[in-house]
Amino acid sequence: MDRFERQVILREIGTEGQTKLQNASVLLIGLGGLGCPILNYLSAAGVGKIGLVDGDLVSISNLNRQTLYGENHVGELKTDVASRIISKKYSDIKLEVYPFFLNPKNAFEVISQYDLVIDGTDNFPTRYLVNDVCFLLHKPLVFGAIFRHEGQVSVFNLGENACNYRDLFPNPPSSMEVPNCSETGVLGVLPGLIGTLMATESIKVITGYAEALRNRVLFFDSKTYQQYFLDLKPNAVARNLIPKSKKELEQLDYEFLCSGIxxxxxxxxxxxxxxxxxxxxxxxxxxxxxxxxxxxxxxxxxxxxxxxxxxxxxxxxxxxxxxxxxxxxxxxxxxxxxxxxxxxxxxxxxxxxx
Structure with missing residues (x-):
């Protein structure tokens, strides 16, 4: 417990909270700008098992915001680099590596193995896929997103009458409507800020030391430091858009759902x-x-x-x-x-x- 002394002496954490962290299993989907700070802080906090999902390679344009990686890592799988770095820093953590992207055929098998899921991705097909699988499996889901100078954070599927991402955005926008970071740009500190908030929400969910952003979305503007909260309510119409079963979900083409048709x-x-x-x-x-x-x-x-x-x-x-x-x-x-x-x-x- 020496490594965690400073957080254990917090009355809200204590040895009980630290034990919950050590016994927790967390699936982190996406090892980009959001995933890097999330992985760093959850590992440092003592989460016992973390699954790492990403099929992407490190590229030179990632380095301004994906702070786990360096120039010597360009061309390597992000999952390989991240697992090596974190394993050297924290020898007692168990890391499971999934060096591929989630799709309707493999998402259930991977997600079902974990207590908590964190979506650190930056594309809508994966975001809706992960949301729908977590909804069907009743898995708490920590969500975060960034766009230019703004970020959003929330926690879905937590407790009774919990909201999910489709209660906020029932249908995905078309791929033509929402550009990604390569098209709009992003200041490297913003995913660091939002990712740190996502890690904080994850620790809240695991330990219960404070109320998580359940049925609320935090909107944060890094230019002005203005923030506001949006309260969510379950949307019956939106729920009808979620597949009713694993079999039905596996037949869906989530890339198509974001095509704008x-x-x-x-x-x-x-x-x-x-x-x-x-x-x-x-x-x-x-x-x-x-x-x-x-x-x-x-x-x-x-x-x-x-x-x-x-x-x-x-x-x-x-x-x-x-x-x-x-x-x-x-x-x-x-x-x-x-x-x-x-x-x-x-x-x-x-x-x-x-």
Missing amino acids: PIISWEEGLKSSKVQWLDVRESHEMPKLNLNNLIEFPFSEFYDLNQVHFNSDQVFVYCQSGIRSQKAAVKLKDHFPHKEFISIRGGVNAYPKN
Whole structure:
């Protein structure tokens, strides 16, 4: 306990809190600008087991904000470098290395092994994937994000009636709407500040020494030091966007969800007028639907989209389960950029019975 003497003498931590830290298992997803300070401080605080998830290599442009790495590490896997450095500093910590990116096929297996998950990523497909898996597994999730001079921090799925990321942002923005750090720039100290706050929230969750940012989001402006809190409430509509099971989640394409193609329910679609319906199922798939202004064009024939013609600027696309229609809408949007294509959630399987 000598190493942790200064925090153990804190009344709110004590030996009991330190024991909780030593027994905790934390999964850190992303070893970039946010992940570096998080890993440093949680390791120093005495967290017993930390899983490191990142499939990226160290690059020279990372070094202004990813302070674990140096010029001699360029070209190496971030997970390898981080585990070597932390293991040398703290010999008693157990590190599990996952040198790959999470996807719907592997996320459940990795996340299920840990008590607490921290999202230090900077892309929306992974952010929504991690949120949905943590929601289904009832795993507390520490969230943080940065944009230019501003940062956000919150804790999701903690306790009864807890909110999750979709209660804040139900649907992802398109990839065209939100640029990343390489496009907008970032001052290296900002991810350090936000990452340190995320580490603090993680220690709160593990030890209970103070109330975490549960159902609240902290917004911080590093230029002015202004900050404010946004209170969250569970959003029933947003919850319907989360897959209902592991099997359903594994069928989703989270890259597509961030492509900018809208997805709506049958109830929403059937209220619309002056639209065209497009059935992209194969001719043998049943049942057929009796919809006004409907055309059938199988997804298997999308190699020649010059065969299809639309008489409306807005087209609702559906298939049997809602998967092919998403992919079809992306291809159609590329071929007909001036028309709006919308995928119907759940496909014919979700068509209203009444």
